Amino acid sequence: MIINLKTLKDILKKKDIKPTYHRLKILEYIAKDIGAHPTVEMIYDILKDEIPTVSITTVYNTMSKFLEKELVSPVIITGTEVRYDYNTSPHHHFQCKKCDKIFDIDIECPFASGKKKTVYGHKIEDVHGYFKGICKNCLKSKKE
Incomplete structure (x- = not known):
């Protein structure tokens, strides 16, 4: 699924989330492959080469904000591993x-x-x- 930058910004603004560069890139990643159900670590591993300034803390904080604003849902099937679902x-x-x-x-x-x-x-x-x-x-x- 290809989503343009304006659409991503609008999605974040509707949820009252400031559309920073890192948040937009993280949202782009989880929105383009809606069935991926990534962990924070998976998101970080994918984005760190493209965005050298991203940290795992930034990804954790962003996903926490997305959860708080109900932009994603947590998926916990085994143990304490949290995966994220864009399909809410x-x-x-x-x-x-x-x-x-x-x-x-x-x-x-x-x-x-x-x-x-x-x-x-x-x-x-x-x-x-x-x-x-x-x-x-x-x-x-x-x-x-």
Whole structure:
């Protein structure tokens, strides 16, 4: 997905985030590959060659700001590793046990869609569903 600079600036301004150069480049990276679900470290590793002035602290602070303003969602499937999802609409995830990639899964879930707001008398505020297995790419390469 190609997004121009003006669109990126508008996205940040709508969320009341000052559009600095580093923030624009980080947003550009996560927006161009919406299904990547990168960690802070992944973002830093990709951008450090292109932007020598970027630091891992800048990436952490930027992603923290993006989370605060709900521009991204956190994806935590294993342990304490936080990945970030530019797709903030309710959906589930699939993580491949071989390549570790995370994929968006769109399945009908009455809790995620907001159709069902309680279960056994408990109020549901957030839904985070994930599946684990072997992705189709790894299955395909195993057969070859």
